[in-house]
Amino acid sequence: xxxxxxQANGKDSCLWRPDIRKKTKIxxxxxxxxxxxxxxxxxxxxxxxWSVSQYADFWGTWWEYGGFVCSSPPSQVVDTSLNIxxxxxxxxxxxxxxxxxxxxxRDDRVAVYSTGEGQPGITTITYEQLYKRVGAYARxxxxxxVKSGDRVVGYxxxxxxxxxAMLGSASLGAVWSSTSPDFGITGVLERFTQIEPxxxxxxxxxxYNDKIHDHLNKLKHVVAGLKHLKKxxxxxxxxxxxxxxISDIPNSIFLDEFLAEWESEKEIEFEQVPFHHPQxxxxxxxxxxxxxxxxxxxxxxxxxxxxxxxxxxDLSRDDVFTYYTTTGxxxxxxxxxxxxxxxxxFLYDGSPLLPTPSILWDFVDKLGITVLGTGAKWLxxxxxxxxxxxxxxxxxxxxxxxxxxxxxxxxxxxxVYNDIKADVMxxxxxxxTDIVSCFMGSNPSLPVYEGEVQGRNLGMAVEAWGExxxxxxxxxxxxxxxxxxxxxxxxxxxxxxGIKYTKAYFAKFPHTWTHxxxxxxxxxxxxxTMLGRSDGTLNPSGVRFGSAEIYSIVEQFEEVSDSVCVGxxxxxxxxxxxxxxxxxxxxxFTQEFTRRIVIAIRAELSARHVPAVxxxxxxxxxxxxxxxVEVAVRQIIQGETVxxxxxxxxxxxxxxxxNIPQLQDW
Numbered sequence: 053x054x055x056x057x058x059q060a061n062g063k064d065s066c067l068w069r070p071d072i073r074k075k076t077k078i079x080x081x082x083x084x085x086x087x088x089x090x091x092x093x094x095x096x097x098x099x100x101x102w103s104v105s106q107y108a109d110f111w112g113t114w115w116e117y118g119g120f121v122c123s124s125p126p127s128q129v130v131d132t133s134l135n136i137x138x139x140x141x142x143x144x145x146x147x148x149x150x151x152x153x154x155x156x157x158r159d160d161r162v163a164v165y166s167t168g169e170g171q172p173g174i175t176t177i178t179y180e181q182l183y184k185r186v187g188a189y190a191r192x193x194x195x196x197x198v199k200s201g202d203r204v205v206g207y208x209x210x211x212x213x214x215x216x217a218m219l220g221s222a223s224l225g226a227v228w229s230s231t232s233p234d235f236g237i238t239g240v241l242e243r244f245t246q247i248e249p250x251x252x253x254x255x256x257x258x259x260y261n262d263k264i265h266d267h268l269n270k271l272k273h274v275v276a277g278l279k280h281l282k283k284x285x286x287x288x289x290x291x292x293x294x295x296x297x298i299s300d301i302p303n304s305i306f307l308d309e310f311l312a313e314w315e316s317e318k319e320i321e322f323e324q325v326p327f328h329h330p331q332x333x334x335x336x337x338x339x340x341x342x343x344x345x346x347x348x349x350x351x352x353x354x355x356x357x358x359x360x361x362x363x364x365x366d367l368s369r370d371d372v373f374t375y376y377t378t379t380g381x382x383x384x385x386x387x388x389x390x391x392x393x394x395x396x397x398f399l400y401d402g403s404p405l406l407p408t409p410s411i412l413w414d415f416v417d418k419l420g421i422t423v424l425g426t427g428a429k430w431l432x433x434x435x436x437x438x439x440x441x442x443x444x445x446x447x448x449x450x451x452x453x454x455x456x457x458x459x460x461x462x463x464x465x466x467x468v469y470n471d472i473k474a475d476v477m478x479x480x481x482x483x484x485t486d487i488v489s490c491f492m493g494s495n496p497s498l499p500v501y502e503g504e505v506q507g508r509n510l511g512m513a514v515e516a517w518g519e520x521x522x523x524x525x526x527x528x529x530x531x532x533x534x535x536x537x538x539x540x541x542x543x544x545x546x547x548x549x550g551i552k553y554t555k556a557y558f559a560k561f562p563h564t565w566t567h568x569x570x571x572x573x574x575x576x577x578x579x580x581t582m583l584g585r586s587d588g589t590l591n592p593s594g595v596r597f598g599s600a601e602i603y604s605i606v607e608q609f610e611e612v613s614d615s616v617c618v619g620x621x622x623x624x625x626x627x628x629x630x631x632x633x634x635x636x637x638x639x640x641f642t643q644e645f646t647r648r649i650v651i652a653i654r655a656e657l658s659a660r661h662v663p664a665v666x667x668x669x670x671x672x673x674x675x676x677x678x679x680x681v682e683v684a685v686r687q688i689i690q691g692e693t694v695x696x697x698x699x700x701x702x703x704x705x706x707x708x709x710x711n712i713p714q715l716q717d718w
Contacts, residue, residue: 136534246343456481514532678701
């Protein structure tokens with residue numbers, strides 16, 4: 053592959069094929085569409101083309117097929133005369149409740165399994181129990197005067213209380229937002245002060261990397277900065293209640309006391325709200341300034357993620373589904389919507405590498421997990437550590453592994469099939485916090501090809517566009533979406549006139565959502581190769597390419613543990629590419645090693661892609677949700693100030709990039 057074009061994958065790169073004897077829910081849905089509209093779609097590709105060309109019919113049919121709970125039916129699916137930049141309203145006239153849809157099953161099937169690092173065992177909650185517990189939260193919140201539209205927030209680990217507090221809030225029509233305990237004080241306040249929450253749920257401590265991390269001191273400073281809080285609800289998580297002192301946290305109360313007078317067997321009174329009513333406020337990573345607040349709707353979030361779970365992951369009541377995530381990452385919201393399918397969720401909090409790097413695989417066998425989701429980085433770390441679950445675990449139940457957060461390398465595709473499980477569907481999925489869902493992803497009716505996302509998702513009019521704004525195949529293009537979809541943010545919080553919203557998505561091409569990623573769409577397979585962020589585009593001597601093209605090559609070297617590739621500009625406006633390599637402890641940075649790197653990049657891409665400078669580094673910066681931070685590295689080597697270190701999980705790593713002699717005379 054060179055920087056602009058690729059060869060279509062052939063048979064040799066197919067790693068998994070669907071069992072044609074098994075009818076998936078996508079197959080069933082295709083039959084429903086054929087019957088309803090008199091069509092004769094024979095495969096997924098036919099169905100996909102129809103779903104984007106007749107998107108109102110598609111979303112209306114999925115609404116019916118999905119069986120969503122509502123108190124009044126829609127009078128119109130969407131006004132197709134409006135283009136995507138006009139952000140049309142969906143399912144006009146319908147009234148529904150987010151929590152009611154996620155709690156539509158109320159039986160003795162397991163809704164939630166949960167545990168975490170340092171916890172003694174696995175907690176099990178049935179759907180009936182979850183309904184009752186959410187009811188107590190709902191009544192307690194209402195008793196503290198929380199009403200529809202108010203904001204309720206969680207500064208919480210990935211645990212049942214986070215799910216229950218969110219659903220209790222949603223039942224009232226309140227808006228939920230959350231962040232995880234690994235966020236620092238500044239990072240939390242930059243998010244929550246913008247939305248003025250009424251209630252905050254938190255814990256007293258967490259366990260990570262075999263250490264107890266006190267949370268109350270950070271919480272005290274966060275609470276001091278939130279002027280509109282009515283109550284701070286403390287959930288004992290590591291210690292017993294009588295061991296916890298919350299006296300210096302204003303308006304604080306322990307969870308059991310908060311719920312005590314509201315425990316009853318009453319039915320939940322689900323507040324019925326319009327489809328576009330706000331449900332979640334999500335935040336951008338904030339690496340370039342104060343995080344943007346994206347408002348996601350009740351109906352749009354529900355109908356979109358449920359589509360991805362039921363159709364694209366084939367989830368049913370027989371599944372046990374988990375995603376290794378924190379409450380500060382959109383994948384937590386994505387995971388929790390799994391309740392709509394009636395499956396069992398597994399929530400895990402803590403390090404995924406302790407007490408052993410196989411801890412999550414232990415739970416796959418123990419709980420019969422069928423669908424396991426993770427960030428791409430975790431798979432890389434497991435391979436580096438020589439973890440081979442195929443040799444140590446049964447994994448009979450596991451039918452799908454999902455990966456997101458960053459592009460999944462060819463190396464990781466092969467690691468999964470060689471060392472984890474040969475007959476698993478590896479679903480690389482890609483979307484973002486911006487849409488709280490996916491543009492493309494897993495598909496039980498399509499093959500898995502090495503290095504490719506299986507396909508574009510139903511209803512998502514995704515294309516790769518060249519600089520002239522025309523669709524391209526088999527070569528790099530900008531990821532765009534040309535038609536509206538329900539999970540677009542309804543607005544940015546406090547964005548008068550929608551100026552920030554328009555600038556974020558609609559500035560580059562008219563009437564088109566530009567997502568900020570480079571992709572290649574394979575004309576033969578329909579699969580997609582992710583090439584990383586286009587806002588981190590490298591442009592030496594007028595040659596434009598994405599950093600992921602470099603990563604895909606250098607991270608296949610056994611000496612390389614991680615890398616970060618950025619552009620550096622001089623006073624004349626010229627740009628050169630600088631590649632930093634984090635090596636394994638046993639590896640040495642030598643001339644011969646860098647020569648091999650250069651040869652590989654030149655052979656796989658072109659001579660114009662070879663970085664001008666290649667340097668060793670001991671740490672690569674990441675956001676708290678596990679995304680590599682190129683922008684901040686670029687700012688540091690340019691001598692600029694990074695505005696928001698609080699968005700990083702390892703902010704001190706940025707100091708490693710300051711005043712590097714080899715970068716001074718440019």
